[in-house]
Amino acid sequence: QITLKESGPTLVKPTQTLTLTCTFSGFSLSADGLGVAWIRQTPGKALEWLAVIFWDDDRRYSNSLKGRLFVTKDTSNSRVVLALTDVDTVDAGTYFCARRSSTGEIDYWGQGTPVTVSS
Amino acid sequence: DVQMAQSPSSLSASVGDRISITCRASQDIRSFLAWFQQKPGRAPKSLIYGASNFQSGVPSRFSGSGSRTEFTLTINSLQPEDFGTYYCQQYDSFPWTFGQGTRVEIK
Numbered sequence: 306q307i308t309l310k311e312s313g314p315t316l317v318k319p320t321q322t323l324t325l326t327c328t329f330s331g332f333s334l335s336a337d338g339l340g341v342a343w344i345r346q347t348p349g350k351a352l353e354w355l356a357v358i359f360w361d362d363d364r365r366y367s368n369s370l371k372g373r374l375f376v377t378k379d380t381s382n383s384r385v386v387l388a389l390t391d392v393d394t395v396d397a398g399t400y401f402c403a404r405r406s407s408t409g410e411i412d413y414w415g416q417g418t419p420v421t422v423s424s
Numbered sequence: 425d426v427q428m429a430q431s432p433s434s435l436s437a438s439v440g441d442r443i444s445i446t447c448r449a450s451q452d453i454r455s456f457l458a459w460f461q462q463k464p465g466r467a468p469k470s471l472i473y474g475a476s477n478f479q480s481g482v483p484s485r486f487s488g489s490g491s492r493t494e495f496t497l498t499i500n501s502l503q504p505e506d507f508g509t510y511y512c513q514q515y516d517s518f519p520w521t522f523g524q525g526t527r528v529e530i531k
Contacts, residue, residue, distance in 0.1 A: 342520075352460075352468065352511055354520040365518045368425065401467055409515050410458045410473035417467050 307331035309341070309402050309415035316421045323389040323420060327402030334360055334380045338407030341385040343376065346417075347398035357405055358385055397422045426450055426514050430523035438531045441502045445526045447495045447512035456516035459488055459497045462525075463508040471510075472497065504530055 313325035327341055334341060342357040356366045356376045366374045375388040389396060399417040406412045427450035437443050447457065455475040460468040470479045472488035475495055485500045499506055507530050512523040 351524045352513070352522040354513075354522065357520075367519050405515075406473075408473070409456060410470070411460075411513070411515070412470050412473070412479060414467040414469070 307404060307413045309404060309413060311400060311402050311415045311418035313400075313418055313420070315419055316423065317392055318424050319393055319422060320391055323387075323392050323396065323422075325387045325389075325400055325402075325418065325420075327385040327387070327415060329383050329385070329402075329404065329415075332404065334358075334378055334383070334385070336360055336407070340405035341378070342403050342405050342411060343385075343387045344401045344403060344411075345398045346401070347395070350398075355389075355400075356387060359405075392422050394422045396420070425519055426453060426517060426521050428512055428514055428521050428523040430510075430512055430526050432526060433524065434527040434529065436529040436531050437502050439502055439504060442498065442500050443502055443528065444499075445497045445510055445512075445528075447490075447497070447523050449493045449495075449514055452492045453514045453516035455491050456514055457488075457490070457495050458513045458515065460511045460513065461506075461508050462511065468511065499528075502528075502530065506530070 309329040340359040343355040358364045358376045373390045378385045401417045402415045403411045404413040429448045457475045459472040462468040476488045509525045509527045
């Protein structure tokens with residue numbers, strides 16, 4: 306059974322760095338073709354892809370947030386960490402991690418974690 | 425970036441109806457198109473990948489079609505549990521992009 310779960314702070318202050326962890330089970334991020342992606346959803350808005358890290362440590366980032374986003378993996382502990390620097394109120398929302406399958410699509414999602422940005 | 429435009433933005437239909445949602449890409453994305461269903465307060469659920477392939481456990485009343493720039497999600501015989509917002513997403517090129525969503529309401 307494949308599961309993913311996000312964890313991290315629910316409240317961060319403006320200009321701080323938001324660090325979120327995705328802990329997953331049921332697959333290994335060392336398997337060819339797999340990846341873990343981050344997607345967020347701001348209040349009342351649609352979904353926004355942020356980043357993905359692949360089995361071979363290749364990483365891709367959203368153009369609009371490039372320079373503020375960093376994603377790393379800890380394969381042995383089945384975790385992926387997302388860092389978003391210099392947060393602002395517009396970064397508030399629900400952050401999801403999801404598995405990218407070997408055929409390219411997102412197939413499994415975490416439950417999401419809410420983040421508020423406020424001083 | 426590839427822009428994804430969904431239509432309609434919302435619809436209301438009765439149980440048993442057949443509904444279709446269209447997703448148009450701003451450039452050729454071959455068949456690298458996925459559909460997701462999201463209910464309020466929940467994570468999205470994967471329905472379709474590769475434009476027309478079912479994810480495991482998806483009811484057969486759902487179907488996807490299309491290629492290149494125009495895609496359709498069809499729900500035959502709409503059921504009460506099919507309410508929610510549906511999103512398309514392209515994964516042909518980075519950055520991955522989503523449509524703005526289609527809200528489906530059951531009359």
